[in-house]
Amino acid sequence: MSDNTMPVIPVPAGLDTRCFVLGKGALKYLPQLLKQEFPGLTPWIAADTNTWEAAGKKAQQYLIEAGMAPAEPWIFPGTPVLHPDFAYSEKLSAVMPEKCVPVAVGSGVINDLVKCASGLKKVAYCCVPTACSVDGFTSAGAALAVNHNKQTVKCPAPAALCADVTIMATAPAPMLSSGFADLLTKVVAGADWIIADAAGEQPIREDVWQLIQGNIRRWVADSSDMLNIFEGLAATGYSMQMMLDSRPASGSEHLFSHVWEMEGLQKDGQDVSHGFKVGVGLLATSLLMEYIIKTPVTEAFSKAAPVLSEEERSAEIDALLVKNCYGAEPKKISLAKFRTGQAAAERRELIAGIWEDLGKKLAEQLYSFEELQSMLKKANCPVTPAEIGLSREQFLHGIRTAQLIRNRYTILDFLYEAGLLDEAMKNLERMMA
Numbered sequence: 190m191s192d193n194t195m196p197v198i199p200v201p202a203g204l205d206t207r208c209f210v211l212g213k214g215a216l217k218y219l220p221q222l223l224k225q226e227f228p229g230l231t232p233w234i235a236a237d238t239n240t241w242e243a244a245g246k247k248a249q250q251y252l253i254e255a256g257m258a259p260a261e262p263w264i265f266p267g268t269p270v271l272h273p274d275f276a277y278s279e280k281l282s283a284v285m286p287e288k289c290v291p292v293a294v295g296s297g298v299i300n301d302l303v304k305c306a307s308g309l310k311k312v313a314y315c316c317v318p319t320a321c322s323v324d325g326f327t328s329a330g331a332a333l334a335v336n337h338n339k340q341t342v343k344c345p346a347p348a349a350l351c352a353d354v355t356i357m358a359t360a361p362a363p364m365l366s367s368g369f370a371d372l373l374t375k376v377v378a379g380a381d382w383i384i385a386d387a388a389g390e391q392p393i394r395e396d397v398w399q400l401i402q403g404n405i406r407r408w409v410a411d412s413s414d415m416l417n418i419f420e421g422l423a424a425t426g427y428s429m430q431m432m433l434d435s436r437p438a439s440g441s442e443h444l445f446s447h448v449w450e451m452e453g454l455q456k457d458g459q460d461v462s463h464g465f466k467v468g469v470g471l472l473a474t475s476l477l478m479e480y481i482i483k484t485p486v487t488e489a490f491s492k493a494a495p496v497l498s499e500e501e502r503s504a505e506i507d508a509l510l511v512k513n514c515y516g517a518e519p520k521k522i523s524l525a526k527f528r529t530g531q532a533a534a535e536r537r538e539l540i541a542g543i544w545e546d547l548g549k550k551l552a553e554q555l556y557s558f559e560e561l562q563s564m565l566k567k568a569n570c571p572v573t574p575a576e577i578g579l580s581r582e583q584f585l586h587g588i589r590t591a592q593l594i595r596n597r598y599t600i601l602d603f604l605y606e607a608g609l610l611d612e613a614m615k616n617l618e619r620m621m622a
């Protein structure tokens with residue numbers, strides 16, 4: 190292989206993302222990548238002062254040396270920490286030069302801002318990640334606050350990525366830990382999909398399943414192998430592009446994190462990273478699933494709580510949402526999926542019928558709780574609620590509330606419908622010790 194061959198990783202066909210360059214020293218291929226994928230367009234770098242120093246300056250220099258006459262870069266202040274606010278994307282799209290290819294140089298926030306700005310302006314963009322921190326680099330949609338309300342704003346994924354492992358290695362160590370935890374969630378998210386499939390709620394799509402689940406054990410085998418981890422995180426984004434849905438990448442563990450985020454969770458006055466929240470979440474999910482794996486069906490159902498009336502359920506939901514920081518949707522969503530009377534009885538029958546077979550499938554899919562805990566510890570990730578600033582009450586409340594906020598069918602719906610959520614939650618004591 191000559192020195193001028195770009196280290197290209199294959200991308201599934203038919204996605205927004207057409208070209209993915211990944212390797213040590215990959216940044217030097219940026220001019221070649223842009224010429225190939227965005228011919229005739231002027232590169233325009235957007236960064237913050239930190240990521241400008243880490244990679245932006247060098248990237249700009251490569252572009253100048255290649256005779257590409259890049260536009261004057263846009264550089265956000267690096268401190269205080271840049272928040273992913275939709276208003277910044279609007280601003281970026283307003284100042285974006287004509288006939289340019291935006292190049293987002295940064296971590297998740299910069300990428301989301303540029304992704305959305307490019308979407309608003311209807312131009313394709315290139316992402317140069319500076320940290321191996323989340324799976325959102327390659328997903329369609331940007332996680333932004335719109336009028337203080339965090340949501341996924343629809344916009345295309347990057348058309349190209351240039352990921353230089355040497356640069357990502359200079360990012361603060363907790364960012365890689367966080368990326369590792371986010372990647373590890375795909376194990377339990379897959380298990381949630383198995384549950385949704387078994388309950389007849391959302392069938393598994395084989396090509397998407399294989400893309401992630403066929404490789405996940407290899408990707409998480411070594412929490413210091415950035416090349417492998419970034420490849421996994423990027424593939425997770427592709428799987429979401431294929432499904433036009435985050436199902437392959439996100440299950441109950443992400444729902445917990447959304448709840449804690451809406452509650453403004455902080456640890457020592459700082460926001461907790463996405464990966465650290467979903468990492469603690471995935472341990473909780475694994476303990477809930479272990480209840481199905483280890484409890485014989487007759488023993489489990491002898492303890493099932495009675496089915497509530499619609500009125501009782503409504504009161505239960507109101508009590509969970511009393512903090513009033515979750516928006517208007519959860520009440521509607523949770524009432525719409527609530528089953529009572531005959532429908533609830535039929536559902537329990539279905540659940541009891543698949544319980545033991547499902548337990549076997551889950552055992553095959555999952556690592557044990559102890560294994561997951563030790564993988565996270567080894568990667569320097571928090572493993573208890575307290576380590577991410579959650580009190581016991583807030584942690585347990587988040588588990589119940591997470592079932593209300595989305596239509597995605599997970600272990601939470603399965604156990605709630607079985608009348609066994611409270612029983613299974615007794616397992617959670619093991620991560621609070």
Ligand SMILES: [Zn+2]
Pocket residue numbers: 324371443463467
């Ligand atoms: Zn995630």
